[in-house]
Amino acid sequence: MGEKILMKGAEALGEAAIKAGCRFFFGYPITPQNEVPEYMSKRLPKEGGVFLQAESEVAAINMVYGAAGAGARVMTSSSSPGISLKMEGISYIAGAKLPCVIVNIVRGGPGLGGIQPAQSDYFQATKGGGHGDYRMIVLAPSSVQEMVDLMGDAFDLADLYRMPTMILGDGMLGQMMEPVEFKERKPIALPPKDWATTGKKGRGKQNIINSLFLIAEECEEHNFELKKRYNEIEKNEVKFESYNMEDADVAIIAYGTTARIVKTAIKRAESKGMKVGLIRPITLWPFPEKVIAAAAEKVKAFLTVEMSTGQMVEDVRLAVNGQKPVYFYGRTGGMVPSPEEMVAEVEKILG
Amino acid sequence: MAQEIILAGFGGQGIMLAGKLLTYTGMLEGKNVTWLPSYGPEMRGGTANCTVIISDEEIGSPIVTNPSVALVFNNPSLEKFEPLVKTGGTLIVNTSLVTIKSKRTDINIINIPANDIAIELGEVKITNMVMMGAFVAATKAVSFEGVMDALKKTLPAHRQNLLPLNEKALKKGSELV
Amino acid sequence: MKKVFERPKSLTDVPFSYCPGCTHGIAHRLVAEVIDELGIQERTIGIAPVGCSVLCYDFFDVDMQEAAHGRAPAVATGIKRVHPDSIVFSYQGDGDLASIGTAEIVHAANRGEKITVIFINNAIYGMTGGQMAPTTLPGQKTTTSPYGRDTEACGYPIRISEMLSTLDGPAYIARASLHDPQNIVKAKSAIRKAFQAQVDGLGFSLVELLSTCPTNWGMTPVESLKWLEDNMIPRYPLGEYKVIEGVK
Numbered sequence: 001m002g003e004k005i006l007m008k009g010a011e012a013l014g015e016a017a018i019k020a021g022c023r024f025f026f027g028y029p030i031t032p033q034n035e036v037p038e039y040m041s042k043r044l045p046k047e048g049g050v051f052l053q054a055e056s057e058v059a060a061i062n063m064v065y066g067a068a069g070a071g072a073r074v075m076t077s078s079s080s081p082g083i084s085l086k087m088e089g090i091s092y093i094a095g096a097k098l099p100c101v102i103v104n105i106v107r108g109g110p111g112l113g114g115i116q117p118a119q120s121d122y123f124q125a126t127k128g129g130g131h132g133d134y135r136m137i138v139l140a141p142s143s144v145q146e147m148v149d150l151m152g153d154a155f156d157l158a159d160l161y162r163m164p165t166m167i168l169g170d171g172m173l174g175q176m177m178e179p180v181e182f183k184e185r186k187p188i189a190l191p192p193k194d195w196a197t198t199g200k201k202g203r204g205k206q207n208i209i210n211s212l213f214l215i216a217e218e219c220e221e222h223n224f225e226l227k228k229r230y231n232e233i234e235k236n237e238v239k240f241e242s243y244n245m246e247d248a249d250v251a252i253i254a255y256g257t258t259a260r261i262v263k264t265a266i267k268r269a270e271s272k273g274m275k276v277g278l279i280r281p282i283t284l285w286p287f288p289e290k291v292i293a294a295a296a297e298k299v300k301a302f303l304t305v306e307m308s309t310g311q312m313v314e315d316v317r318l319a320v321n322g323q324k325p326v327y328f329y330g331r332t333g334g335m336v337p338s339p340e341e342m343v344a345e346v347e348k349i350l351g
Numbered sequence: 352m353a354q355e356i357i358l359a360g361f362g363g364q365g366i367m368l369a370g371k372l373l374t375y376t377g378m379l380e381g382k383n384v385t386w387l388p389s390y391g392p393e394m395r396g397g398t399a400n401c402t403v404i405i406s407d408e409e410i411g412s413p414i415v416t417n418p419s420v421a422l423v424f425n426n427p428s429l430e431k432f433e434p435l436v437k438t439g440g441t442l443i444v445n446t447s448l449v450t451i452k453s454k455r456t457d458i459n460i461i462n463i464p465a466n467d468i469a470i471e472l473g474e475v476k477i478t479n480m481v482m483m484g485a486f487v488a489a490t491k492a493v494s495f496e497g498v499m500d501a502l503k504k505t506l507p508a509h510r511q512n513l514l515p516l517n518e519k520a521l522k523k524g525s526e527l528v
Numbered sequence: 529m530k531k532v533f534e535r536p537k538s539l540t541d542v543p544f545s546y547c548p549g550c551t552h553g554i555a556h557r558l559v560a561e562v563i564d565e566l567g568i569q570e571r572t573i574g575i576a577p578v579g580c581s582v583l584c585y586d587f588f589d590v591d592m593q594e595a596a597h598g599r600a601p602a603v604a605t606g607i608k609r610v611h612p613d614s615i616v617f618s619y620q621g622d623g624d625l626a627s628i629g630t631a632e633i634v635h636a637a638n639r640g641e642k643i644t645v646i647f648i649n650n651a652i653y654g655m656t657g658g659q660m661a662p663t664t665l666p667g668q669k670t671t672t673s674p675y676g677r678d679t680e681a682c683g684y685p686i687r688i689s690e691m692l693s694t695l696d697g698p699a700y701i702a703r704a705s706l707h708d709p710q711n712i713v714k715a716k717s718a719i720r721k722a723f724q725a726q727v728d729g730l731g732f733s734l735v736e737l738l739s740t741c742p743t744n745w746g747m748t749p750v751e752s753l754k755w756l757e758d759n760m761i762p763r764y765p766l767g768e769y770k771v772i773e774g775v776k
Contacts, residue, residue: 006375024609052609065593065606092595179384202570206540
């Protein structure tokens, strides 16, 4: 077992990426995630890697595209407005079947919004914020330790399925300090990157990284191939945490920072005699719809809590499919829901 | 058992550092811990505060609305956090700078002229350690040895010579409780 | 019988998709010949732009990445940083490089990114159907400047080579033209110097090639060559704009 160290979420993300073999980072400053590029600028040169502060988020994601196409484990990090700028590149990365990791430390929006924690980029992350028929694997840690653990998964999943993977955090997770342990990861079998542009080096055949298909039939076939991959991911890679669900009357669905506040709320609700559980999606895409559908047979109602005006709740409703009522409680723009507010919502539901 | 602590004062009073040290001590003593800073434009000077939770159980929310302990280093911090301290909780006041008197009667109030003591000891920068000493004595959330151990582990090599001074500050703070 | 002319090894056996009389074919050939002559085909990685040459990954027989519109210098940066020993070039038109991709080209040049940029300036958007480009000449008619480019409303043609040569990062910047054999020979020499500068690790290099677009200019290929000579060269003087010590 490794030693526990006290680290800021953003820095832990950086160290975890390096431990996962990431040697290339391209980014642009934006609050509240500046500790990630700062950390990478300090550490990567010492690991023989490259940190480059790009001229914009647009350039940064296209550098990621180049480096990923060249076969490297590469990452970029930003916060909401910056991620919007990266959406073009992310669509190209998805279209060209390239693996990379993108970190979004979400802040309040829309527009310039604010710099406090938010979860209002859920749609953008899970529904394909860029153009075209694509998906991204989206991982939502709720502690600094989980940020570390999921970073390793993010790179492996990206390489395994040749697609972009996003870690969706928020300002609070990025700024808070918790003890972390960098556990030894079991290496998994990954396909060789024999498609990467390295120079032909005697290989004979050219390697071409591309997302252009001018013939509609070929473009459709390409999309079907992507879809096949997405189906496989939906089947194999769903992750969630179930907490206190055994005899819960109300199931709260929440992710990330909000989910840990829910845990505090559940304890308070318990002391008032209410039975409340939590289903915490760890993968936001693929979404854990089966476990939610199964829970619908047991609980009286669902309450989705988000730091938004209601985004994930749509997926919860699809999963519940009308079997039970689905309520929503959200704070937004950088406001964080308190345990007291959540308990009050549960009280309302249970009448 | 959980201690939910807010430390607040001016930027530059070592608030964040004291919070981190406390968190680190808790971690070394095998507790679950979180440290959450206020961040944003206010971190460029002005008021600074951070929340530290030290708990035997898994920590849910890292945000605390009603702290069990508040260490206030200046007047604005007292105004902001004094009303929020839980009934039965503890308010540790740096009376060298805080001139407002708390009117709460349902909490334990500890007055420490921390700046004056630090100056007496020869280094105003250890004001935060005087306050920490009071905190440790009042709450027993962590041990003195733990704090000293954490300091030893976090002070860079060329600052290790400051350990005795920090120890004096801690002791002095605790003696006034 | 002795073979006196053949396809460069660094071009594939795929027919070009360019319009008759377009000078892209000449530019492709020159780049491929230089790659052959420098013996770098097996370690070269190219970046295709968005524009008429979007399909150039089908024509250059080297590893290629297709980039989003204007982003080729950023993509090239990513590749070069991963494979510093490779030779990385981007091939970009005037809409791609001088309009939507100005930030990327300026900063790649300013970083002295060790890449080579082939910049095709034909004063018009070709693929999208002849719209006004940042390099369109004053008074020049296009489908989005049907009364001629009005500099009062649309500003002036942008001189990329001159602009980038004010930066410290570039090692070699030159403008050449493809309108006659003599200039084509000069263009090849410039392209060769640009690639050689990268091989020698000297810094960023760019060659701007004045080119024709008979289709969208509404001229015959021969008229186009004449128009280029008479109208573009006065506005875009030929020559070397930056040559640092060591460039061969």
